[in-house]
Amino acid sequence: MDVEKYLARIKYSGPKNASPNALEELCICQLNHVPFDILDMFGGPRKVLDLPTIYANVVDRMRGGYCYETNALFGWLLTNLGFKVDLLAGHVWAEKFGPKFDHMALMVTCDDGSKWLADVGFGASQSIKKPLPFVEMQENSQIDGLFRIRRWEGGDGDDYVLERKQKQVHNKTDSNLYREKLVSDPQWNVAYRFDTKPRRMDDFKSMNEFQQDDPDGFLSNNTLCNRKIDNGDVALWGWVVRTKRYVDPYTEEITNIEVAKTDKELKDLLLKYFDVKVDYEISVQNRHF
Template sequence: MDVEKYLSRIGCSAPCSPTLKTLRHLHLNHLLTVPFEDLSIHTGERVKLDLPLLYEKIVLKRRGGFCYENNGLFSWLLSQLGFEVHILAAQVKNRFTGAYGPPFDHFIMMVTLDGHRWLCDVGFGSGFQLPLSLETDSPQRQSHGVYRLRAQDKLVFMEVQSGGDAVKPEQDTAWNALYKFTLEPCQREDFRAMCDYHQSSLSSIFFCKSLCSLLLADGRITIIGRKLIISSLPTEGDQPVKTKTDLTEEEITELLRDKFGIVLSSPFTPKDVDIVPPPVNY
């Protein structure tokens, strides 16, 4: 890894000392510059988790990736910068089927700083923007939402607030789980089988839907199949706004280039089909 090239890719500059301020800055900038996308699956390519290949794809070719790629590479960067990083495995609650995925469904990481543990995740899509403290189950308000980490026995549920008042999240609030995980450290090799699963299973969102999404300062821009979705943050006194637009293949190519900085080297087939619920709700 050329650390300076990676930092430049995400709009940061060296040196970066291993502090909470640095961690927050890197985490947010990664989400603002590196798309969450599965386009390789829909161009006939295979996603491989070898770190040099992830570096080449995301840093040198200026692509994005799904969790195993974005978080896999980001965890390597943090280690290179001197952070204490532990890889963790999560199971995502599928928003289309309501079912949790199998073990090693999602790659996340825990960073320990001065005895304080932080959850980091730059590979989820519409998740949190800054590291979440693992030392509290209280709501943690960020620019794009309110989140909490709720412990239940050995499991931790990462949840987002829906409804209620963002200023007073304890009032009239519903919490939706996005994924669950344990604090047991994992190895990179542990995720290879599930990486293959997500490229071939009818129960995987990544196989069933081509997608590309990027955090914006004032919302999020996403392409799923042939549809463009733009979400904006609520302004004072107003509700958040979400617009959906049907796209031609030419428009998809233009948007990938102009909004995400992605130019694909292989023919791309947009896809958006129903997901088959897994046989087991893990």
Template sequence: MDERTVRRYLDRIGAPAPGEPTIDLLRDLHLRHLRMVPFENLSIHLGEPIVLDEAALVDKIVDRRRGGFCYELNGLFAGLLRALGFPAALLSARVFTPEGTLGPPFDHALLRVDLDDRYLVDVGFGAHASHPLRLDWPEPQADPGGEFLVVDGPDGDVEVRKDGTPQYRAESRPRELADFAPTCWWQQTSPDSHFTRSLTCSRQTPEGRVTLTGDRLITTVAGERTESALSGDDAVRQAYRSHFGFELDRLPPPPNSAVVL
């Protein structure tokens, strides 16, 4: 990622010119990203192919001020961190289903950043940790998003738990962004993918969270959830504009279900 793109990316997340690659800077960039760049799967329902290429991701997330899902968000964030001097590696993870079973390999992409300590960094999992999680830390880690625990799994994997519930199991082997392309395609096209069966656009706010799924606007403030139905396409477009900062020339059609983060 060149210097000009880095400056535009930092402007996108409202970050000042960075200093040395420290944990304080990493925490700041992580939180700003979560609050400015939404977790969304609109491209799948708008018929926009998701291309795991830095130039395509910069165009979508930085220039068009859109969001994306894990491969896009963590894939591009890795490029920013590396350009700023952070040793960032992409990791593959299998996500736990609500029934407690594991999804397929490459189901999720996250990052490991090695500083004085090692950290798991994830700006692409929706409602998750606000700050990086220490990897080699056996005790619970308090976070605005909940209480997190990182425990050893089989074969060198690590398991991330939120408030006692397993979220995903991550491999230790570093991956290239291109390694996620086949599963990214499956997520976009398979009727079994929850991304093809749901529609969501969601980001963290200083008070909680805001989510738009179809014509339903859900806000959470201090743990209190409020839901309202928007009346008409103009109101939905205005919600994307005011809450997420981008324009849509057409709205995605409603899928069969919705995901609320």
């Protein structure tokens, strides 16, 4: 595992120190160049929580991964650059909280002692592109949204939630695959709940297996690949690729939609939008589209 090769993979050329500015730029580079990628669940090799295996997949094969993979590997990179990094266990919100350890995030301490919530593995549409200062109820405006960290009242005193303010979504295409979302009174939506207890990678292994085998799971039933782009994101869901532009922290526009009809067309879209090459037939699923 080579730090310089990793930095080249994410096209990072900034300072190699543990400052907040470096952390922000590293997160942006990671999210722009390493996609949230669960394609292997639909015909590829099984996902294994082993850092050399993840490194080979992300850096050598030029692929992506999901939270356990990309956050764990990114945490390794940050540690080697001088940051203090703790793995955090989360529960994703989808009408109710999922089981503990169904998400991994990072608590990063910089060289000035400041603490930041970083997450490069939550999926492009909902993820924070820049790390958030670990300060309760401080509203953080980014081009991709308005975020805050709130203490979770139902927890044991060490539980928090990451929240994002609802956004207006306008469909600028001729397709009716995505509906517009017009919100008159935007509310705060919970993304996931987490605690600040440092975890080990082994703590997530059973949930990593569960995520791949759960017959009713969201991830195991939806072929997904997405990444951030400058002022937006691009996402594959099933056979459909859509591009979204962030107008401001409160408004998004869907600017392009393409639909694949064959395995070859799908692989062409993956190469075009994600620089991802797949050498197996993808068993496409989109149960929740």
